[in-house]
Amino acid sequence: MKIDIITLFPEMFDSPLSHSMMKRAIEKDLLEVNMVNFRRFGSGKHQHVDDTPYGGGAGMLLKPEPIFQSIEEINQRSPMTNKRIILMDPAGKPFDQSMAEEFSQEEHLVFICGHYEGYDERIRSLVTDEVSLGDYVLTGGELASMVMMDAAVRLIPGVLGNEVSAETDSHSSGLLEHPHYTRPAEYKGMAVPEVLMNGNHKLIEEWRHMESLKRTFERRPDMLEKRKLTDQEKAWIKQWQEKD
Ligand code: ADE
Secondary structure (H helix, E strand, C coil): EEEEEECCHHHHHHHHHHHHHHHHHHHCCCEEEEEEEEEHHHEECCCCEEEEECCCCCEEEECCHHHHHHHHHHHHHHHCEEEEEEEEEEEEEEHCCCCCHHHHHCEEEECCCCCCEEEEEHHCCCCCCEEEECCCCCCCCCEEEEHHHHHHHCCCCCCCCCCCHCCCCCCCCCCCCCCCCCCCCCEEEEEEEEEEHHCHHHHHHHHHHHHHHHHHHHHHHHHHHCCCCCCCHHHHHHHHHHHH
């Protein structure tokens, strides 16, 4: 996968790209990341990339030309790739695991990171997606794009050592992950559930399924509204509701 990041602060990406999963993906040639500092396309002696809004009002807006020219440069460098061009915007569609899965299957992602009050509206004509990390406002799109990149890159086949672990992640199944335990069997009076130690895989699977559902029911009931529940799951939930 290729990723281009259009940003005024390319150095912000040095650390995430040189550690852990993203470092590994780059070393394995599964990922190539390139920075486009759009200051290069700013206007005048001071290479301005922002300006005041027509019609008045507070704050500055990113001018269209530097972003259009950045995309042009990327298109010239990689003319043949299928590109997903993603605008970082708190007013965009909220990022989630299914978006991470979609992004992980793309040939070429381009993230546009703004750092001002907003974008000149014409910049939106360039993009395929407008995405928000969540319902809060960050100083810029850089941190948001790093999170999205990380979530997508770890799903590229061959990046994670153990493919199974991505499939059982919280969120990928529509349920939160069940509790996990490792040695010792008892610690500070807290014992590992008996079922995990008896080697009965069918019982263990059933326990994990139930605990996943229970955790989701208790912490994120909103996730269950989107899920088609099995009869078994409905029965478990009824039990917990009656207990309250
Ligand atoms: N830029 C500023 N806030 C943001 C957010 N929540 N998501 C994506 N980009 C942003």
